[in-house]
Amino acid sequence: GNSVTQMEGPVTLSEEAFLTINCTYTATGYPSLFWYVQYPGEGLQLLLKATKADDKGSNKGFEATYRKETTSFHLEKGSVQVSDSAVYFCALSRGGYSTLTFGKGTMLLVSP
Amino acid sequence: EPEVTQTPSHQVTQMGQEVILRCVPISNHLYFYWYRQILGQKVEFLVSFYNNEISEKSEIFDDQFSVERPDGSNFTLKIRSTKLEDSAMYFCASSGASGDNTQYFGPGTRLTVL
Numbered sequence: 697g698n699s700v701t702q703m704e705g706p707v708t709l710s711e712e713a714f715l716t717i718n719c720t721y722t723a724t725g726y727p728s729l730f731w732y733v734q735y736p737g738e739g740l741q742l743l744l745k746a747t748k749a750d751d752k753g754s755n756k757g758f759e760a761t762y763r764k765e766t767t768s769f770h771l772e773k774g775s776v777q778v779s780d781s782a783v784y785f786c787a788l789s790r791g792g793y794s795t796l797t798f799g800k801g802t803m804l805l806v807s808p
Numbered sequence: 809e810p811e812v813t814q815t816p817s818h819q820v821t822q823m824g825q826e827v828i829l830r831c832v833p834i835s836n837h838l839y840f841y842w843y844r845q846i847l848g849q850k851v852e853f854l855v856s857f858y859n860n861e862i863s864e865k866s867e868i869f870d871d872q873f874s875v876e877r878p879d880g881s882n883f884t885l886k887i888r889s890t891k892l893e894d895s896a897m898y899f900c901a902s903s904g905a906s907g908d909n910t911q912y913f914g915p916g917t918r919l920t921v922l
Binding site for chain 2: 728730732738739740741742745785787789791792793794795796797798799800801
């Protein structure tokens, strides 16, 4: 079946540091890939997505590239801010309006 | 900007009681979902709903669970007889406007079963 594996957290960084959160997936066919973010006390917000191999999703300085050869969708940001502190979830969908399969989430803590 | 809303934000109930969690999806969306997240665990799919019927459900979604769209705006999840292990954050999501299949999530309802 489908599954998503994310690196364990928390990831603790200083402001302006470079961020990578690893995400790999197992799926049949060509899934769509997503990163969602959950700020403290809030719901899940879509951060970015990619729907086919080699697509790059980007938003708010975050980027992730759909790598089919390595079945990965790692999240990166060049310079994190304190306000980026949140839990980040990698997820996949088989396509269309099918369900999302989530990773466990990775907590990011950014200190000033 | 349109958003998915959920009520209540926190529900405390006794084991064996019925609870109804409510969601108002984004108004022109056609697909509706419930997910849950037990503390410290993954977000798990429960059920999807389209055209007034369940389109997919997980093995978690047993006979104790039901969903309904009682009017043109609300989407509800009912748990008939709650168990301790039903304690979780429950998220509603919707999708399906103009070919965009992105799922938009509500803020969640935290259910605590005592």
